[in-house]
Amino acid sequence: MEINVELLIGTKVRDVNGKSVGRIEEIRVERDEKACLVDAYLIGASALMERLSAWTLVRPIGRFLHSRKLYSLYRVPWQDMDLSDPRHPRLRIAASDLRHAK
Amino acid sequence: MKKALQIALGIVTSVGGFLEIGSVTTAIQAGAAFGYQLLWALLLGTICLIFLVEMSGRFAAVSKHTIVDATRERFGFPFFFVVLVGMVLVAFMVLVAELGGIGLSLQILTGLGFPWWAIPVSFVVWLLMWKGTFSLIENGVSLLGLVTLSFVVAAVRLHPDWGGVAHGLVPTFPNDQKAKYGFLAVSILGASISPYLMYFYSSGAIEDEWDESYIAVNRAVATLGMSFGGLLSMGVLVTAALALKPNGIHGETFEQAALLMTTAFPKWGLFLFAAAMLVACLGAALEISLAIAYFFAQGFGWSWSQDLVPSKNARFCFTYTIIILVATVPLLLGVDPIKVTMMSMALTAATLPLAIFPFLFLMNDPIYLGEHRNGWVSNSIVAVIIVISFVLALISIPLEIVGG
Amino acid sequence: MDLVRDVLDKKLVDSEHCEMGRVDGLVMSLEEHSQPRITHIQIGGTTLWMRVHPVLGNLAAKLARKWGPRRAEPVRIPWSRVLTAGRDLKLHVKARETGAIDWEIWIARHIIERIPGGGHEEAE
Numbered sequence: 139m140e141i142n143v144e145l146l147i148g149t150k151v152r153d154v155n156g157k158s159v160g161r162i163e164e165i166r167v168e169r170d171e172k173a174c175l176v177d178a179y180l181i182g183a184s185a186l187m188e189r190l191s192a193w194t195l196v197r198p199i200g201r202f203l204h205s206r207k208l209y210s211l212y213r214v215p216w217q218d219m220d221l222s223d224p225r226h227p228r229l230r231i232a233a234s235d236l237r238h239a240k
Numbered sequence: 241m242k243k244a245l246q247i248a249l250g251i252v253t254s255v256g257g258f259l260e261i262g263s264v265t266t267a268i269q270a271g272a273a274f275g276y277q278l279l280w281a282l283l284l285g286t287i288c289l290i291f292l293v294e295m296s297g298r299f300a301a302v303s304k305h306t307i308v309d310a311t312r313e314r315f316g317f318p319f320f321f322v323v324l325v326g327m328v329l330v331a332f333m334v335l336v337a338e339l340g341g342i343g344l345s346l347q348i349l350t351g352l353g354f355p356w357w358a359i360p361v362s363f364v365v366w367l368l369m370w371k372g373t374f375s376l377i378e379n380g381v382s383l384l385g386l387v388t389l390s391f392v393v394a395a396v397r398l399h400p401d402w403g404g405v406a407h408g409l410v411p412t413f414p415n416d417q418k419a420k421y422g423f424l425a426v427s428i429l430g431a432s433i434s435p436y437l438m439y440f441y442s443s444g445a446i447e448d449e450w451d452e453s454y455i456a457v458n459r460a461v462a463t464l465g466m467s468f469g470g471l472l473s474m475g476v477l478v479t480a481a482l483a484l485k486p487n488g489i490h491g492e493t494f495e496q497a498a499l500l501m502t503t504a505f506p507k508w509g510l511f512l513f514a515a516a517m518l519v520a521c522l523g524a525a526l527e528i529s530l531a532i533a534y535f536f537a538q539g540f541g542w543s544w545s546q547d548l549v550p551s552k553n554a555r556f557c558f559t560y561t562i563i564i565l566v567a568t569v570p571l572l573l574g575v576d577p578i579k580v581t582m583m584s585m586a587l588t589a590a591t592l593p594l595a596i597f598p599f600l601f602l603m604n605d606p607i608y609l610g611e612h613r614n615g616w617v618s619n620s621i622v623a624v625i626i627v628i629s630f631v632l633a634l635i636s637i638p639l640e641i642v643g644g
Numbered sequence: 645m646d647l648v649r650d651v652l653d654k655k656l657v658d659s660e661h662c663e664m665g666r667v668d669g670l671v672m673s674l675e676e677h678s679q680p681r682i683t684h685i686q687i688g689g690t691t692l693w694m695r696v697h698p699v700l701g702n703l704a705a706k707l708a709r710k711w712g713p714r715r716a717e718p719v720r721i722p723w724s725r726v727l728t729a730g731r732d733l734k735l736h737v738k739a740r741e742t743g744a745i746d747w748e749i750w751i752a753r754h755i756i757e758r759i760p761g762g763g764h765e766e767a768e
Contacts, residue, residue, distance in 0.1 A: 555751055558755060
């Protein structure tokens with residue numbers, strides 16, 4: 139199955155119990171000579187950003203703020219993300235099991 | 241020596257950006273109505289521009305990317321698209337005003353109405369971009385731009401009260417006509433702090449192949465270049481205060497504005513005014529057309545360079561060709577360039593946050609700027625400019641309606 | 645490497661230092677029980693406008709089918725062609741062969757070259 143990464147960015151993610159967790163803000167990959175493999179998904183956790191997130195003008199700023207470590211992201215290993223419906227990504231774990239990204 | 245000549249980029253940016261139909265007409269109206277009282281607005285505009293232009297030059301020299309490149313790369317396409325629409329629409333209006341300004345200047349010189357000049361003027365502007373290299377445009381406009389020094393000469397010849405001038409550099413409140421005062425203050429700032437200046441300057445830095453070694457030069461060029469423009473605008477205001485105000489001339493039409501220099505230069509005044517306006521508007525028209533085309537080309541990743549033969553950067557050249565063609569239409573229809581000018585000043589002020597806000601983030605980005613990113617001084621200045629731009633954005637449209 | 649920060653929207657440069665647009669999209673291949681991989685870079689108006697709003701994306705696709713200088717699909721470049729990803733992405737391809745600059749070439753040949761002084765896009 140093929141997914142458009144640029145459309146995946148910004149979609150809301152729910153955990154295994156249906157609870158809303160945040161939006162996919164970044165995708166971390168490992169590169170080797172042959173391929174580019176997805177390592178983890180970074181999900182924006184700040185409630186304020188979440189509420190403002192739908193607005194095109196604010197999300198990129200929020201993403202920038204992450205790089206200044208002003209708002210937190212969760213790191214979801216690729217195994218824990220279910221993308222069978224790319225428009226409604228779901229975690230395979232509960233929100234409480236999420237780890238913060240570095 | 242080569243670095244010293246880079247001052248030309250500063251001057252051309254300044255002449256085209258700072259001294260053009262918008263700033264001249266607002267400065268004239270300000271001087272004619274309020275004497276020296278609004279000089280502080282020009283000073284504030286100059287200071288803001290020095291910082292903004294220095295930053296855009298530093299950004300380009302260090303990162304080898306333009307602001308537009310970085311806006312797309314950092315904020316993504318949808319955000320970039322919103323900024324593009326806002327910036328291009330307003331810049332386009334200003335372009336129409338500038339082309340009209342060239343036409344009005346020719347109308348004064350020849351007596352032939354400006355709609356008749358619309359097509360020849362647009363053709364010449366287009367031809368200069370089609371055939372000319374960046375250096376030709378940069379140095380040509382800078383040299384020709386020296387004729388605008390006549391504004392300062394005129395002001396000095398009229399023996400201004402220098403104490404009064406100094407007083408005007410400090411903000412004061414008027415006793416009456418408050419809405420008009422506010423409107424002119426906002427218009428002066430909108431006319432001075434035009435985002436297309438930043439985009440043009442940062443692209444120019446890339447065209448001139450600046451690198452990290454140009455950082456000090458950039459600071460000098462931005463300061464001297466923008467100060468040149470600021471000084472000239474102040475010259476216009478002071479001249480208007482001395483020549484037009486006492487005679488009750490408001491300077492709200494181009495014909496009235498043209499009387500600016502006739503007190504100081506009874507024989508040559510009209511000619512000097514028309515010549516100076518012609519050069520200033522020509523510089524501005526070139527700068528804006530290029531800035532709009534740069535915006536599209538850099539945002540979408542097309543090749544772009546004034547030094548390339550057109551077919552090597554086809555989409556870029558096609559863009560500025562279409563822009564100029566479309567800009568000619570309102571002028572052919574006889575739309576008044578002065579009215580377009582006044583509207584575009586207010587709209588520039590209203591859309592300023594869209595340009596400056598992302599800029600603050602970019603100037604702090606370590607990936608692009610490394611150790612050359614903004615220190616707390618520069619960041620504070622940008623923050624102040626953002627506050628000013630939000631205030632302007634809120635009050636410009638209401639003031640345009642009430643005081644315009 | 646982070647895709648949004650380091651790859652998406654970055655400029656693409658071919659093996660001859662020719663500018664060939666920007667990374668407008670990325671294709672991820674997802675298979676059951678295996679690690680997702682990035683397989684292609686996508687370039688093109690349709691991809692771009694889809695990011696702003698699906699309505700614009702569908703409109704862009706329709707227009708491209710009618711008027712585009714080439715087939716309607718967006719240009720895809722295999723990830724294996726990426727040499728380096730620094731500030732710009734360098735690719736081991738020739739821009740002309742990918743279709744990424746088809747519009748540039750079309751406008752050059754049909755419009756720009758027909759105007760005196762336009763030059764020739766193939767000349768060295």
